[in-house]
Each structure stands twice: as C-alpha cells, then as structure tokens.
Amino acid sequence: MEADYDVIIVGAGIAGLSAALYAARQRLKTLVISKDLGGQLNMTTLIENYPAIAKISGPELAKRVEQQARAFGAEIIFDEVKTVEKQGDVFVVKTEGGDEYKALAVVLAFGKTPKELNVPGEAKFKNRGVSYCTICDAPFFKGQDVALVSWGDLAREPVTILSSVANKFYWIFPGDKPIHDDEFIEQAKRLGKAVFVPNSEVVEIKGDTKVRAVVVKNRKTGEVQELPVSAVFVEVGYVTKSDFVKHLVDLNERGEIIADWEGRTKTPGVFAAGDIVAYPYKQAVISAAMGVAAALSATAHVMKLKGKPVHSLVDWRAEKK
Template identity: 55%
Template sequence: MSGGVYDIIIVGGGAAGLTAALYATRQGLKTLVITKDIGGQLTLAPRIENYPGIKAVAGLELAQSIKEQAEEFGAEFVYDEAIGISQLNNTFRVSTKVSGDYDALAVILAFGKTPRSLDVPGEDRLVGRGVSYCAICDAPLFRGKKVAVVGWGDHAFNAVKILRAYGNKVYIIHRGEAKLTDEELIRESESMNVVYVPNSTVSEIKGDTKVRSIVLKNVKTGEESELEVDGVFVEMGYMAKTDWMKGFVQLNENGEIVTDKLGMTSRPGVFAAGDVTDTLYKQAVIAAAQGAIAALSAYNYIQQLRGRPTKKSDWG
C-alpha cells in the first residue's frame, strides 16, 4: 500500500475526475487522483466553445487549469492505470498496474469512455488535426468543409445533422448496405447534401500536419479509392471499459456504471461521475457538474462514517 489511507480516491483525470478532486479538496478531504493522463476526452477537443464563462479554450488547457486548481487545495496525483478495486470493511483498495495499491474511505469512478477507433494508419497521428470522435464538440471547426462520417445508425446520423448545420458536404462511410428501415434516414441525408458510400471501410487516413484524404476499401470487391476530405468523424460509439467493475457495482447493458442523482453507485461509498456513468448526455460541462456532485456526496458519506454533520448545500 502507498501513501497511507486517503479520504477519497478518484479514478480518472478528465473533466469529471478533476472537478471532483477540486471539490473534494476544498472540503478538506485528503484526495488522490489516479489517472493515466490529464484531460481524458477533453484532449480530443482542440477548441471548446460551449463551456460556460469561457469564450473558447483548448480541451487540454481547460483540463490543466482545473488540475492546477485542485493541486492548490492539496490534491495528489499518481499517473498510472487502475486495474482493480476491492472493499475491506469501511475502506476501499484500488490496485494499479505499476505503482501498487492505494486505500481510501470512498472512491469516485470517473475514468470516462473510450471512443471506438478505426485502428488504421494515420488515425492516432491526426487526432485533433482533422480526426475527431465528437461532432457536437468539433463541427464548428469544419464550417463549410468536406468531411467524412464513419459509422451508421442514429449515432452517425446525428453527427451528419450537426455537421450539415455548418454547411459541410458530408460523406457517410458505411461497411454494409442500408436496410429497409434505414431508407428514411438515407432520404433525409440526401436532402441535406450528404453522399452515402456503402460497402466501404476506411483503410488509411492521409495527411502531413492535418487530414487531407482517406483511403476507402470496397468490402465486396477489395478495390481501393482515395477521397479528399478535410476531416474524419469516427462515429461508431464509445466503450465503457468497466470489465474490472463487474460484480462490484451495477452496470447497465452498455457497461456504464449506474448511479443515482447524487452519484452513488450500487455500493455505498463508491460514487461515479462523467461519461462512464449511465447519464444520457456526454458533455464536458455535464461531466464537471457530476464530478462536483459526486465529491460532495462522498464528503457527506465520509462525514457520516465519522459521526460528523453533513452538508446540504455549498455555494463556496
């Protein structure tokens, strides 16, 4: 075990986790944040224009700012990956891949979700340079440009609608053929100047400092072709990597952590916030708000353990 017993351990360093750390430390809790990196999905957004009180900010810059605030109040950080969690009477033990085990009276799970990727050459290198996993975040950066949306179903078509609102010409790349139930979606897309490219996958994303084109492969013929685009929106959904949570807290059918309105999971003392939860909307400001709620709820939980008064409101 490292660092003695903390009041609270927060797993995750994105908007939810960092905000939770800020609120927990302001309540005087000895707080440890375990995260592989700082920013989480915020780092995928080169420019955020819908965070209240800030005209525009890079996602990483916003994350660093919240981290610095939390550190000012005493938050500690360990850069590692959490791989296990267990309960020992009134304490919880979080195991990490490299640095050992850490114990705390309460835990906040805020490690977000991971976008499903294409796993093709050029993708990782061009993230934030034309490759995006969030149309609602990044569509304004591609106003009037040619973009490709890779995926199908409601998730991808919502991205198409968002992009078309900014005057984009959109190519929607789909490895299959449309079913009868998809005809209405196709007609709607065609009326919005969207080019439907069926039976195709992306085999490479090209560009030096930013996306210039994608290589398409026809899954029926094997033939490859190149399509010039300024952006690629990978809209195949997100994965909650919560296998290590199974049997410890309740998960829904999508692997998301089920919480109540106070951020409490099915296990008392364990809270969750942000995109890893079953909340409908996945946005930075919502994740931050949930992080604050989870931290205040965890504070009250710890106060109850210690037989001390809890807080019902806090505007400070």
C-alpha cells in the same frame, strides 16, 4: 484496516478533476489516479459552450481545473487502476504499476479509457516508456528520441508538445497523411522534430527495463523497421472499460455505470460521475457537475464514517457590512 486517503478518484477528465477540486476543498485527503490528463477533452480542440468561458481547448480546460484541484491539496498520479476491492469500510485500489492505495470512498470518473495498440511489449512497458498521455509524460523524455502513434485531430496536441520537448519523434500513422490539415502538417515539418512514418503500424515494442525501440511495419510494402526510441506515446482514441468494477456497480448494456443524481451506486462509498455514467447527455459542463455531486456525496459518506458533522463549503461569500 486504515485508509491512506479519504477519497480516491479514478480518472482525470473534467468529471474526475472537478470531483478532486471539490473533495479537496472540502478538506478530504484526495488522490486522483488516471491513465491520462483530460480524458476525452484531449479530443476537443475548441469548446465554446462552457459557462463563463468564451473559447477554450479541451486540454487547456483540463489543465486549469487540475491546477485548481492541486491548489486545494489534491494529489494526482498517472497510472492505470487495475482492481478496486472493498474490505470492511475501506476500498483497496491496485494499479498496473504495482502500487496499492486505500480510501474510505471511491469516485469512478474514468469516462472512456485510452485505446491500446494490443501489440507485444505494450503491456510490459506501461509506465516504463509506453504512455497514453503525451501532455502528462512528455517532459520526462525531454531531448530524447520518441515515437508518437496518432492521427487526425487527436494528434494536434501531442505533436505540438513533442515538437517543443523531444529531440525528434517518429510520427507513425496508417494512411498517406496523418491529418487533413495541410497547414498543420507544414508547421510540423518546419519545426523539424517530426519524422513522418506513413502507411505504417506498430507491431512490437522492445526494451529491457524500459522502452528501447519500436518495431513498425509498412502496410503497403510489408517492410519492417526497428526505430530506436525511449518512449512510445499512443493517442488513438478511447473505449469504455468498466469490467474491473462490475462487482461493485450495476452496468447497462453499453458498459456504463448506473448511478443516481447524487452519484451513488449500489455499493455504499462508491460514486460515479461523467461519461461513464448511464446518462444521455455527454457534455463537459454536465460531467463537471456530476463530478461535483459525487464529491459532495463522497464527503458526506466519509464524514459519517468518521462520526463528524458535514460542513459543506459554499462557493460564495457574503460581504461583511
């Protein structure tokens, strides 16, 4: 069986994107598959302790590293990995969208997975109008009516994006207020794109070949209404979901992957990095470094399979005199 890629990276948080940057720079044919862009960075409005960067938002940091990785040739697709199986020296990765990819190495850097609503229609319309990454998919619905399910600081980025992209969006949240920031709420109202749907929860997502409506129930009155939309953006946090790789790696009691300092797991060719790894310090800079280590280890693995020497590119150049 031949591989389509040298390495497939599962996850596009800071660990996965850093791994993609280094793998692609090492001239590996690199594919990133992720449900969203940025992962838990999307929950961070301000980072002040990332080396050499005084202040930056989590989403902006993710976008910068994404651009670097793409510049070196990394491919990024937005889908959810369903299974990873090893067949000989090749790993077969299948997605919820029904696609299949093959690689000589896999880097597991999916951190924590976006939470789902677990309502009828959600699974059916994933990648067909149901999205867990507004920054990734909002441009596909430019000028259309959509729904956003989000509250708290998590809602800042998607609200800002949809206010500039959508015709209008129904902002669905469970309380009286979507966020404890009156100034931000007033700003959203002034932009005129947000239709507030307070004290509410999604009970169903409807459609045919794609999303056509979202059904919402008022938690106080019990009233149910059907809102015509072409997409539902779900931004409600993250959970650990590692069962799909438990046959390839060892997990601790929290579902975290056990890997050594080079990112190696118990299965040759499978590497892990970032918040999904059983390591106590969950910091962006540490996750980035872990992603780099996993990418370099994956490079060594791939080169060995190909019978080629490993040429590790350094990140400095000596000036010629």
